[in-house]
Each structure stands twice: as C-alpha cells, then as structure tokens.
Amino acid sequence: MENVILEMRNITKLFPGVRALNNVNLKVKENQIHALVGENGAGKSTLMNVLSGVYPHGTYTGQIFFKGEECIFKDIKDSEKKGIAIIHQELALVPYLSIAENMFLGNEQAKNGIIDWGQTISKASEYLSRVGLKENPNTLIKDIGVGKQQLVEIAKALAKDVKLLILDEPTAALNEEDSAHLLEIIVDLKKHGIPSIIISHKLNEIEQVADEITVIRDGATIETLVKGVDDTSEDRIIKGMVGREITDRWPQRESKVGDVYFEVKNWNVYDPEDETRLFLKNINMNVRRGEVVGIAGLMGSGRTELAMSIFGRAFGGKITGSIIKDGKELEIKDVGDAIANGIAYLTEDRKSAGLILIDDIKNNISLAAMKKISTNFVIDSNREIQVAEEYRKKLNIKTPSILQKTGNLSGGNQQKVMLSRWIFADPDVLILDEPTRGIDVGAKYEIYTIINQLAAEGKAVIIISSELPEILGMSDRVYVMNEGRIVGELDKANASQESIMRCIMQSNREG
Amino acid sequence: MDNIKITLKQNIRQYGMFIALVFIMIFFQFLTGGVLLKPLNVSNLIMQNSYVLILAIGMLLTILTGYIDLSVGSVAGFIGAISAVFIIQMNMPVWLAIIISLLVGALIGAWQGFWIAYIRIPAFIVTLAGMLIFRGLTMVILQGQTLAPFPNSYTGVSSGFIPDFIGSAFGVTGINMLTILVGIIASVMYVFSEFRSRKEKQKYKFDVPSMPFFIAKLALVIFVINLFTYWLNLYKGIPSVLVLLGALILIYSFITSKTIAGRHIYAFGGNEKAAKLSGVKTNRVFFWVYVNMGVLAAVAGIVFAGRLNAATPKAGVNFELDAIAACYIGGASASGGIGTVFGCIVGGLIMGVLNNGMSIMGISVDWQQTIKGFVLLAAVAFDVFTKKRK
Numbered sequence: 001m002e003n004v005i006l007e008m009r010n011i012t013k014l015f016p017g018v019r020a021l022n023n024v025n026l027k028v029k030e031n032q033i034h035a036l037v038g039e040n041g042a043g044k045s046t047l048m049n050v051l052s053g054v055y056p057h058g059t060y061t062g063q064i065f066f067k068g069e070e071c072i073f074k075d076i077k078d079s080e081k082k083g084i085a086i087i088h089q090e091l092a093l094v095p096y097l098s099i100a101e102n103m104f105l106g107n108e109q110a111k112n113g114i115i116d117w118g119q120t121i122s123k124a125s126e127y128l129s130r131v132g133l134k135e136n137p138n139t140l141i142k143d144i145g146v147g148k149q150q151l152v153e154i155a156k157a158l159a160k161d162v163k164l165l166i167l168d169e170p171t172a173a174l175n176e177e178d179s180a181h182l183l184e185i186i187v188d189l190k191k192h193g194i195p196s197i198i199i200s201h202k203l204n205e206i207e208q209v210a211d212e213i214t215v216i217r218d219g220a221t222i223e224t225l226v227k228g229v230d231d232t233s234e235d236r237i238i239k240g241m242v243g244r245e246i247t248d249r250w251p252q253r254e255s256k257v258g259d260v261y262f263e264v265k266n267w268n269v270y271d272p273e274d275e276t277r278l279f280l281k282n283i284n285m286n287v288r289r290g291e292v293v294g295i296a297g298l299m300g301s302g303r304t305e306l307a308m309s310i311f312g313r314a315f316g317g318k319i320t321g322s323i324i325k326d327g328k329e330l331e332i333k334d335v336g337d338a339i340a341n342g343i344a345y346l347t348e349d350r351k352s353a354g355l356i357l358i359d360d361i362k363n364n365i366s367l368a369a370m371k372k373i374s375t376n377f378v379i380d381s382n383r384e385i386q387v388a389e390e391y392r393k394k395l396n397i398k399t400p401s402i403l404q405k406t407g408n409l410s411g412g413n414q415q416k417v418m419l420s421r422w423i424f425a426d427p428d429v430l431i432l433d434e435p436t437r438g439i440d441v442g443a444k445y446e447i448y449t450i451i452n453q454l455a456a457e458g459k460a461v462i463i464i465s466s467e468l469p470e471i472l473g474m475s476d477r478v479y480v481m482n483e484g485r486i487v488g489e490l491d492k493a494n495a496s497q498e499s500i501m502r503c504i505m506q507s508n509r510e511g
Numbered sequence: 512m513d514n515i516k517i518t519l520k521q522n523i524r525q526y527g528m529f530i531a532l533v534f535i536m537i538f539f540q541f542l543t544g545g546v547l548l549k550p551l552n553v554s555n556l557i558m559q560n561s562y563v564l565i566l567a568i569g570m571l572l573t574i575l576t577g578y579i580d581l582s583v584g585s586v587a588g589f590i591g592a593i594s595a596v597f598i599i600q601m602n603m604p605v606w607l608a609i610i611i612s613l614l615v616g617a618l619i620g621a622w623q624g625f626w627i628a629y630i631r632i633p634a635f636i637v638t639l640a641g642m643l644i645f646r647g648l649t650m651v652i653l654q655g656q657t658l659a660p661f662p663n664s665y666t667g668v669s670s671g672f673i674p675d676f677i678g679s680a681f682g683v684t685g686i687n688m689l690t691i692l693v694g695i696i697a698s699v700m701y702v703f704s705e706f707r708s709r710k711e712k713q714k715y716k717f718d719v720p721s722m723p724f725f726i727a728k729l730a731l732v733i734f735v736i737n738l739f740t741y742w743l744n745l746y747k748g749i750p751s752v753l754v755l756l757g758a759l760i761l762i763y764s765f766i767t768s769k770t771i772a773g774r775h776i777y778a779f780g781g782n783e784k785a786a787k788l789s790g791v792k793t794n795r796v797f798f799w800v801y802v803n804m805g806v807l808a809a810v811a812g813i814v815f816a817g818r819l820n821a822a823t824p825k826a827g828v829n830f831e832l833d834a835i836a837a838c839y840i841g842g843a844s845a846s847g848g849i850g851t852v853f854g855c856i857v858g859g860l861i862m863g864v865l866n867n868g869m870s871i872m873g874i875s876v877d878w879q880q881t882i883k884g885f886v887l888l889a890a891v892a893f894d895v896f897t898k899k900r901k
C-alpha cells in the first residue's frame with residue numbers, strides 16, 4: 001500500500017458480557033492526522049488500548065501492522081519501543097514530580113543508573129519549546145494547569161522518539177484557547193513527519209484538523225471519511241456516528257422563568273491554604289425558578305470553587321455571606337446540609353471526586369440519596385436495583401448490567417451515572433460543572449433535554465462549562481467570572497462569544 | 512441472568528476461600544487421624560479462635576476505610592488487665608466490671624479515632640503509638656505480675672457452655688435438647704427469610720434461581736446447620752462464646768451489607784472525596800469505625816482473659832496481625848472499599864484451622880508461623896491473579 005503506516009485488521013475484543021470491538025479495521029497513513037469518532041462506549045479507547053499494548057497480544061483477536069511489520073505487544077513498553085505513544089483520556093502524570101522528571105519517567109537520562117540532571121533539564125527545555133510551553137522544567141506538575149499538563153504529555157512522547165502519537169480526548173478538559181494551541185501543536189508535528197490518531201467528541205476540532213476520519217459505532221467500523229474527497233462536515237460525521245441525522249444540537253425549550261428562587265449574597269471565600277487571601281470576592285448571583293443560568297469564564301476563574309463553596313463549603317477556608325432559597329436563609333455547614341436543603345453539585349472531576357470506581361453502578365447512583373430507598377436506615381436493595389434500572393433506561397447508560405463496576409464504563413457512560421445520582425437525589429437547585437465533558441453529540445442532546453426537563457419542573461439550574469456554545473445554547477442568562485469575581489451578567493439576547501470575552505478583557509484591564 | 516453472572520464473578524474470591532477452608536479442614540482431618548473434627552476439638556476450635564474472630568470483625572471495618580489498627584492486641588491485653596484489677600483486686604461485681612471495661616474500650620477507640628479522623632494523623636502511626644502505649648500501660652497496671660483467678664461468672668463467657676435447661680426440664684438425657692432445638696429454629700428462620708426475600712424479588716419482577724435450585728440450596732444449608740449443632744451436642748453443647756460470636760457476625764453482616772452506615776464505610780474506602788461530595792460525613796464515619804474497633808477489642812480482651820482465666824502482661828501480643836491477616840485472606844482489599852464480614856470470618860477460620868491442625872500434629876510454633884505467612888501471601892496472590900486474568 002502507498003504509505004500506510006499503521007493497519008489494524010479485524011480486531012475483536014471481548015469483556016465479560018460486552019463485545020467492545022467487533023472486527024474493527026483501521027488504516028492510518030503517513031503524515032496525516034487520523035480522527036477516531038463514535039458515541040460513548042463505541043470502543044474508541046478500547047481500540048487504542050489494544051494498539052498500545054495496554055491489552056496485550058492474546059487478549060484480543062486480529063492483527064496489527066506498524067510500518068509493514070506485524071506487532072505482538074506484550075505491554076506498553078513494547079509499543080513504546082516501536083514509537084507508538086498514547087496519551088490517555090485521564091492524564092498519567094505524577095503530581096509531586098517536576099515537569100522534567102515526569103517527561104523522562106521510565107526513560108531517564110542516566111549513565112550507569114545515575115541520573116544526569118544537566119542533560120535531563122536541557123533536553124526537557126528543548127522538547128518543551130517544541131510544544132510551545134514556556135515553563136521551568138523544575139516546576140511541579142501539580143502547580144500547572146491541565147492544558148499545560150497535556151502539553152507535557154506530548155513533550156514526554158516526543159522525548160521517547162515517537163513515530164505515532166495517540167491522543168484520547170486531549171481537549172476534553174481544556175478551554176478553547178488551550179485546545180486551539182494543542183491542535184496547532186499536533187498539526188505542527190504532522191508537518192515534521194509525526195502522524196497522530198486523535199479521539200474527540202468536539203467535532204468542530206475534528207473537522208478542522210483531521211485528514212481522515214474513521215467512524216466507529218457499537219464496536220464496529222462504519223466508514224472512513226477522507227478530507228477533500230468525502231463530505232467531512234460536522235453534520236456528516238454525526239450522521240455516521242449515530243446512524244441518523246441530528247438536525248438540532250440544542251433541544252428547544254419554552255423557558256418559563258418564575259420568581260427569584262435561589263440567591264447567593266455578598267459571598268466571600270478565603271483560600272483554604274492561606275487564610276488571608278480572598279479567593280472569591282463579593283459574589284452576588286441569583287437563579288429563578290425554571291431558569292438555566294450559565295457561568296462562563298476562563299480556566300482558573302473560580303467557577304468550580306464558587307460552586308463547591310456554595311455546595312456545603314466543600315471548598316474554602318473562612319466563608320462569609322449568605323445563601324437564600326425561596327426567601328429563607330439557609331444554614332449550611334457541610335455537604336450533607338446542602339443536599340438536605342435541596343442543592344446538588346455535579347463535579348467536573350468524575351474520576352477522583354465523583355465516582356467510586358471500584359463500586360457498581362447501582363451503589364453509585366443511590367449514594368447521595370440512600371434515605372430515599374431506606375426505612376430506618378436499612379436499605380431496600382430491591383428498590384435500589386429498580387431505581388438503577390430505571391436510570392439506566394432513562395439516561396441510556398450502555399452497560400451489560402447495573403452491577404458493573406463504574407471503573408469499567410466508558411467515559412461518557414460514567415458521566416451519565418453521575419448525572420443519575422443527582423437527578424435521583426431530586427434537588428431544587430442543580431449546579432452542573434462541565435456536565436457534558438467527554439460526552440458524544442447524541443448523548444449531549446439527551447442530557448440537554450434532561451436539563452430542560454428539570455428546568456421545566458421548576459428547578460433552578462446552574463451550568464458551568466468551558467464550551468461557550470454550550471453555555472450560550474442552554475442558558476437563559478449568563479454570569480461571567482474572572483479571577484474570583486463576577487464581572488458581567490448578560491441575558492440571552494445579549495450573550496455571545498464576543499460579549500463574554502469583552503467582559504473578561506475589561507475586567508483584566510481594570511483589575 | 513447477566514446480573515447473577517456478575518455477582519458470582521465478583522464474589523468468586525469469597526467462595527474460593529470458603530472452598531479452600533473446606534479443603535484445608537479435610538486435609539487436616541486426614542493428617543491428624545480424624546482428631547481435627549472430633550466434637551471436643553470442634554468446640555475447642557471455636558473457643559480458641561473466638562477472640563481473633565471478634566477482632567477481625569472490627570478490623571474489617573478499619574480495612575474497609577483503607578487503613579488498619581495495630582493497637583488492638585495491646586488494647587485487648589489492657590482491658591483484660593483492668594477488668595482483673597476491678598474484679599480480683601477491687602472485688603467489683605462482674606457485670607459492672609464488664610460494662611466499665613467496654614466503656615474504656617470505647618474511650619480508647621475515641622481517643623485514637625480523634626487523632627485519625629479529625630487531626631488526620633495516619634492511622635498506621637496513631638495505632639502504632641497505641642500499640643506501645645497500651646502494652647506499656649498493661650505492664651504498669653499488672654506490675655509485671657499475672658492476676659488470677661477470675662470468678663466463674665467471668666470465665667463463663669469464654670469457656671462455658673449454655674446449660675441444656677430444656678433437656679433437664681423434660682428429664683431427657685443422652686442428648687442435648689437445647690442444642691438440637693437451636694439448630695432446628697435456626698433452620699426454620701433461614702428458610703423463612705429466604706422465602707421472603709425470594710417473594711420480594713419476584714414482586715419486583717427480578718430473576719430468581721429456579722425452584723429446584725432454590726430448594727437444593729435450602730436443603731444444603733439446613734443440613735449443614737443441623738449437622739453442626741448435632742456435632743456440638745456430641746460434646747457439651749453450645750459454647751457460650753459461640754452465641755456472642757454468632758450475634759456479632761449477624762449484626763455486623765447486617766450493618767455492612769444492608770444499612771446506610773455500612774454503605775458509607777464502603778464509600779469512604781472506595782473514594783473519600785466522592786463520598787464527601789455525596790453528603791457522607793466522612794470524618795464522622797472514620798471516627799466511629801475506630802470507636803467500634805475499641806469496643807470490639809475490649810470484648811476480645813474480656814473473652815481472652817476469661818479463657819486464660821488470668822490477666823497477663825503478654826496477653827494479646829500479635830493478635831492484631833492475626834486479625835489483619837484474617838481480613839486479607841478473606842478477600843478484603845488493602846486499599847479499602849472491598850471486603851465482607853463473611854469473608855473475614857472464613858479467613859479467620861482458615862488461620863484457626865491451620866493453627867489447630869498443626870498443633871495437633873505436633874508441628875512447632877516456629878513452623879506454624881512460617882506456614883501461616885505463606886498462606887497469607889498465597890491467598891492475596893490468588894486474588895491479584897484472578898483480577899489480572901480477566
């Protein structure tokens with residue numbers, strides 16, 4: 001074949017009760033960016049795990065050819081030796097090691113087992129500049145943002161002399177600016193002869209950078225679209241993914257906004273680590289009954305911290321100010337109180353703060369509202385199963401059983417389990433932090449529909465999202481946050497990408 | 512159907528260990544020339560292992576939170592010592608001494624729980640300190656001496672048997688009526704509860720095992736229960752401590768598997784942050800797990816002192832290790848969030864049968880230790896392998 005660098009042939013992979021991949025074929029050409037798209041649980045991550053040796057030879061059937069040679073990988077080391085580097089959906093950096101140490105982890109610059117720090121640092125700087133990251137290589141990973149961490153991952157792959165780079169949802173946790181930068185880097189690598197496979201649910205990015213697009217549905221290859229030959233528009237990709245046309249990205253909603261229902265007044269939150277530093281400054285906001293309010297802002301603007309501080313002081317040291325619901329000031333000391341008062345918060349960080357990964361779907365759904373299925377603190381396990389089954393159907397969670405461990409679910413389905421938990425808790429005020437992170441278009445639509453339903457029931461909904469189109473598409477009103485303050489409030493008519501950015505810029509100038 | 516398959520899969524470790532226990536028992540039955548399962552020895556086995564099993568139940572909860580308690584052996588020794596002082600030196604009534612001892616156990620647990628849960632000093636360190644502190648205090652209180660003997664009412668808990676008052680009321684001899692009756696009542700209650708849960712499941716339209724399979728399972732369990740009570744009847748009937756142990760097992764199985772409090776412990780161990788953001792009062796859960804451990808360590812201390820009929824400065828040495836090993840052999844995860852009471856009891860019994868069987872065979876204590884070490888390693892390795900294989 002002309003210039004095929006990678007070919008995966010008839011790959012089939014089974015998990016107990018799940019056929020994750022069924023005779024999948026994938027061909028990646030040299031000097032191309034190849035996108036892999038598909039709904040949640042379609043098998044994209046699994047396919048890449050097969051390719052990179054996470055699932056060793058023998059645990060799947062089918063063949064892999066890389067640069068014409070058949071590959072038999074026993075583990076990730078084997079695939080790395082060939083130059084295949086994978087950056088997982090969840091970042092795998094060690095928070096308390098420096099950038100340089102992380103970059104050369106397992107690939108240390110050493111002579112006779114003794115690390116050559118001079119070389120480590122100088123090489124690290126070299127690769128960092130190749131990915132356009134201006135950070136001191138001695139900075140600890142925990143002190144840089146996710147966007148920069150993602151770049152460190154790429155630099156780490158470059159340091160291993162990568163021949164094929166695999167990125168599993170690299171931009172899911174990034175804001176638009178960081179995403180754009182990351183995509184630039186990938187395009188740049190392509191120009192320097194390093195092809196990549198990229199998985200993403202952000203189809204506009206795919207449309208922008210991919211040369212070829214392979215669509216996977218239910219563990220099977222559906223088609224490969226070639227840029228310039230086939231139609232590679234977003235709508236066309238979606239059609240391939242879900243098997244039908246989706247005409248509308250945002251479900252229509254008759255918003256019936258009522259009276260002011262939930263208010264946060266004069267809310268000041270101090271840094272938990274430094275009692276003298278004011279983290280959130282004099283926040284005033286409100287949500288009406290049946291209203292969806294968006295909070296826009298750049299990463300680090302304090303949106304998540306605001307939500308968590310409202311949610312039972314889960315963030316912050318000293319806090320002053322008041323929370324009012326339905327005209328009454330609430331006395332909230334901890335998360336339990338917040339839930340009891342009808343407030344729910346869906347975390348942005350489902351793996352480390354959301355799910356209990358070693359536990360099953362059923363227990364994860366009931367966790368925040370076990371009282372609803374108990375009498376005298378004794379859980380009715382039959383009722384619990386019933387509830388879980390109900391939500392599995394309602395939110396279309398793809399799994400063979402509700403007794404499946406949530407750690408074994410695909411990212412999008414994990415997100416649905418978390419949503420189920422909070423919908424089951426039946427709150428009056430729902431704060432959703434990045435509710436559709438890592439979720440496919442079809443499921444996004446379902447989730448938006450659910451959000452609209454909740455609003456229609458008269459609940460107050462707050463959405464935090466780094467995807468501006470999502471905020472604009474869903475919200476009746478938008479608050480703009482920057483550096484711990486609310487710097488703007490825009491109603492639906494006036495909210496736009498530009499007006500939001502303008503609020504932020506203006507506050508930067510003043511600040 | 513899928514649900515049943517997955518449940519089986521997830522519990523394979525426990526069933527595996529249960530089967531291993533049966534095999535180990537058969538194995539030693541042969542090697543000891545039939546002594547292991549003699550009625551006398553079965554009673555002995557229960558009484559000998561009761562205190563480690565009691566500790567293992569408490570230890571399971573600390574392991575579920577992801578940590579361990581190293582102090583329980585010393586605390587058990589300390590409680591034995593103070594109860595001896597109360598009863599033997601101060602002539603306090605036994606019931607009062609026991610209540611005070613249990614309260615002291617709770618206080619010790621609260622003390623350690625405070626440092627662990629609220630100040631967040633690693634449990635390993637706090638309980639290591641506790642291990643030294645309470646061993647030291649035990650020696651201080653006893654002044655290096657052994658205090659003995661206890662009155663019968665105290666030792667009865669651990670070495671007595673429940674008198675056959677039914678048999679004597681009806682003048683029956685040669686058979687322990689009470690023991691047999693307990694077996695029958697337990698069978699009836701078991702059948703009743705199984706039928707009820709089956710009905711409940713059907714009400715929700717869930718899959719249930721087919722009727723023949725269901726009946727076969729009931730028959731098997733009824734057979735085992737009654738064989739066991741019949742066997743006990745052949746010696747002196749039901750050991751008092753078995754009643755205590757049975758009650759603890761039932762109560763803690765119930766708490767861990769059916770109650771909100773139990774679920775909170777699992778959630779804490781599975782992902783503390785997630786638990787907290789779901790409204791679990793994590794510090795409080797953590798604290799009470801250690802208070803509970805203190806109380807159970809006190810119970811174990813009383814049972815052990817009663818069985819020895821003395822309080823000695825060395826009482827309880829290394830008990831914590833046996834209790835921890837029992838939990839791990841029984842399938843608990845060292846990183847928390849996984850484990851069951853049933854599993855830890857099976858694990859404890861495996862250790863107990865090994866100890867007892869090897870002692871009967873005359874194997875020296877040094878070798879016993881070595882073999883137990885290998886068994887612990889093998890059990891956990893089995894776990895790791897089965898997890899990897901899928």
Ligand SMILES: Nc1ncnc2c1ncn2[C@@H]1O[C@H](COP(=O)(O)OP(=O)(O)OP(=O)(O)O)[C@@H](O)[C@H]1O
Nearest residue numbers: 015020040041042043044045046408409410411412
């Ligand atoms: N370790 C596992 N055990 C059992 N089932 C698994 C395991 N890993 C993945 N699966 C199942 O395999 C299917 C494919 O999962 P995969 O993670 O590849 O999806 P994905 O396409 O990456 O989805 P997403 O976009 O949500 O990340 C899913 O149904 C998932 O539940």
Ligand SMILES: [Mg+2]
Nearest residue numbers: 045089410411
């Ligand atoms: Mg994935």
